[in-house]
Amino acid sequence: MSGSSSPRPGSRRVWSSALGLVAAAALAIGVNMLVDRLAPRARLDLTQQHLYTLSEGTRSVLRGLQDPVTLRLFYSRRLGAAVPAYGSYAERVRAMLDEYVALSDGKVRLEVFDPEPFSETEDRALAFGLQGVPVDQSGEQIYFGLAGVNLLDDERTIPFFQSDRERFLEFDLTRLVYELSNPRRPVVGVMSTLPLNGDPRMMMMMRNSPQAQPYAVMQTLRQFLTVQDVPLDAQRIPDGVQVLMVVHPQNLSDATQYAIDQFVMRGGKLIVFVDPHSEGQAMRPGPGGQPPTDTASSLDRLLNAWGVETPHDKVVLDLRGAWRVRANPTDRVQAVDYVAWFNMQGDSISDSEVATAQLNQVTVASAGEIRRRDGATVELVPLLRSSDRAMLGAVNLVRENPDPARILAEFRPDGERHVIAARLRGEFASAFPDGAPALPEGAQRPADFPAHRARTEGPANIVVVADADILEDRFWVRVQDFFGQQVATPFSDNGALVANLADTLSGGDALISLRSRGESLRPFTVVDDIRRDADARFRATERELQERLQQTERRLRELRQGQGGERGQGSAVITPEQRAEIDAARAQILQTRQQLRAVQLDLRRDIERTETWLKVLNIAAVPLLLGLFAIGLGVARSRRRAAARS
16 A cells, blocks of 8 residues: 555545635636726616616716816715615715716816714805704704815805705706806896886886786896897897797797797707787787787797697687686676686696706696697607696687686587697707898898808707796786885796796706606505505495494484483483393494404505515525526536536
8 A cells, every 4th residue: 555645536626616716706806906997987777767877968068077176065974874765865966976077087076075063064064055954853953965166166056955856866966067167147038029027108107017017037037047138120149148038929020030040040049938819918008008909929930840830729728727717797606717727737747857847836828739740850848738628729719808607618628638838859940941031121131140050950959838928927926015025926836937947948958958867765666556555445444334333323322312211301211122222232333343453454464464575575586596596507517517427
């Protein structure tokens, strides 16, 4: 026998397995180091709605940065501990800000602070104007906001990341960065046949008349934007105007329409308010002292060329949200629903567009309809729509001495949802293919008149609203005199809608392209559905049992009064038969209460059982799949070895 022996096969397998594990670990570390060095920006977003993937609009803004922007995130960790939902939201905000930094080529810098109470960091947060929120009774403030600065020390802030705006997180962050890179206030040009800035004639006649005062919407616009008046006979829209509002255009000359057309062709943003019947114009006296007979407005030549139409012989009537108005004196009823004036709420207001998603109510009056023309390829995104309890009616119904009761009596919903405001996007051709129209005799073109453009360079964005009365004060705001000052109290969001549209369009195509995104908090939708179904069944059973219980208790009170005895002469006499019936009623009451408790217990048991199974599946699914994969891999390897030995 030799003094040395070769290693046993079992020990060789152990050593080879150990070496394999070491090699696998080294390979994993090496791959991670290599990826981190060669592809530091590589990300993989596996969320269903791609919550952490930035849109092309944001990437465009980040690519266009010329100067550095510093973002300072102030987040109190105690907020996440006290409210876990905010903790997950904060992780999403931090991850998205890291994406901004990674895609900006060093132009965006991020600093993160945890402001402790009474610290210098808290003082900085307060100096930036961030909002502190008490988290408990101690009065200690917590923070969750963002402050951004540029090289010129311009500041933009998000005082507090509200959870109800999580769907617009990317829009809010991109807008902040965009405004820091473009710090000047946007310029909005206003061209209107309505006296938006006040009526001088009415001012001379009745100084304190509401009709003599500027529209409240103009004051709202001036809070956020620079407003510039554009004359109705303009042959060229000034270069500084980024957004042009054309309000109730009536009898505009071809030269002025050409100026609007070329403004859009050069990349300008346009908001048009047309109306089949302007209630505001109808209530104001014309130059001769009488109300005008022509109260319709249109911009058909331009809009038709761009793929949409706004018929001015029809108005939208909607029963849902209709205003209650005073009926005719000869009618028996005192008030009636006037279906030509109505409030839009809920699904009538788009929740996917940034400009409208936060609005609660918008009021319109004698509004028209917007529809795409046959064969048009323009993208039409509805912003405001009627309910399905609406119809189109002839404009003459509302023009002269309208009869609300008669209109309501003849109202027949057509089941369609008519678009009242929409955003148009597409590559538009000029409505003047042959170039600038000829001028009247004696008129001259301005010296800086630009060359004709036949098409837009890339997609253009236009907003069309088929109601100019959306701007009228009486349909969205109450103006009251408060010690000599006019105080406006909105009851609808018309002013906010107009300001949001102008503000969003002034941010350029990058911001306009951003949409609402999903939320990081994903509830158990299956559990919620089961809870709603079970709750509906429970409520039906509960109502039946409650009615039975009330009837039995009522019968018991009657029996206790001793219906067979004398009333009003001392205590009533209860017969043995009534006593037996009382005992039976008591037993029935106890049985009914037990059934109610059983129904409630079954409801909770079903929901808790489903929640438990879903949690187990969510927690154990990944380890279980990995275990099954490892077992399958082991079985496959053992079969290959067995096949190799044979």
